[in-house]
Amino acid sequence: xxxxxxxxxxxxxxxxxxxxxxxxxxxxxxxxxxxxxxxxxxxxxxxxxxxxxxxxxxxxxxxxxxxxxxxxxxxxxxxxxxxxxxxxxxxxxxxxxxxxxxxxxxxxxxxxxxxxxxxxxxxxxxxxxxxxxxxxxxxxxxxxxxxxxxxxxxx
Amino acid sequence: xxxxxxxxxxxxxxxxxxxxxxxxxxxxxxxxxxxxxxxxxxxxxxxxxxxxxxxxxxxxxxxxxxxxxxxxxxxxxxxxxxx
Numbered sequence: 490x491x492x493x494x495x496x497x498x499x500x501x502x503x504x505x506x507x508x509x510x511x512x513x514x515x516x517x518x519x520x521x522x523x524x525x526x527x528x529x530x531x532x533x534x535x536x537x538x539x540x541x542x543x544x545x546x547x548x549x550x551x552x553x554x555x556x557x558x559x560x561x562x563x564x565x566x567x568x569x570x571x572x573x574x575x576x577x578x579x580x581x582x583x584x585x586x587x588x589x590x591x592x593x594x595x596x597x598x599x600x601x602x603x604x605x606x607x608x609x610x611x612x613x614x615x616x617x618x619x620x621x622x623x624x625x626x627x628x629x630x631x632x633x634x635x636x637x638x639x640x641x642x643x644x
Numbered sequence: 645x646x647x648x649x650x651x652x653x654x655x656x657x658x659x660x661x662x663x664x665x666x667x668x669x670x671x672x673x674x675x676x677x678x679x680x681x682x683x684x685x686x687x688x689x690x691x692x693x694x695x696x697x698x699x700x701x702x703x704x705x706x707x708x709x710x711x712x713x714x715x716x717x718x719x720x721x722x723x724x725x726x727x
Contacts, residue, residue: 530727548726549649549651549719551700552700553726555700614727615724616724617724618721618724618726619724619725620722620724620726631652631653631722632725633722633725634726637723639702639704639723
């Protein structure tokens with residue numbers, strides 16, 4: 490067995506088409522890994538009593554990809570046994586119950602991939618230049634993540 | 645001459661997504677904000693919520709001195725909400 494053939498990879502994609510859990514988990518599967526951990530962020534149908542019709546996402550695409558690459562690099566520093574990392578984020582209109590983000594991480598044993606997935610989604614929400622607009626029945630609202638490191642510090 | 649990119653609420657307030665602006669080569673981030681608000685006064689309402697991304701690195705609005713090159717990308721970054 491030659492593990493050097495299975496080089497650790499990051500799979501980062503921002504796209505407007507529907508995301509696929511099968512596709513993202515298959516990207517990270519490795520014969521050297523016994524664990525694949527997944528996070529799926531889906532669209533909720535309500536916010537503070539208002540009915541959400543759908544979400545709309547936009548991104549500073551080139552910088553978002555760079556920031557996600559930094560997150561992958563941090564993951565590998567903190568959890569060196571992590572094998573592959575995949576982050577797919579949807580842009581444009583995302584209907585209720587559909588996925589807006591899927592993160593998958595593989596590692597030989599489960600602790601590392603579970604922790605790494607948590608780190609990925611938390612850090613993505615704090616640092617990646619992507620914006621979400623919630624569309625209600627008669628208005629809309631640009632959302633702000635509480636993790637956003639400047640919005641809270643300046644208040 | 646730098647490329648200024650507007651996103652999310654800042655794009656709605658400015659009414660556009662990108663433009664070229666002439667600014668001094670050396671300028672603090674706060675002075676740069678003030679130049680942009682001169683062109684797009686409606687942006688003033690979000691002053692306390694935004695940061696810049698200069699050459700794709702985050703910069704808070706303040707005294708930080710920026711050294712800009714022609715063609716540099718400067719983006720207005722409202723509070724993010726990915727994920």
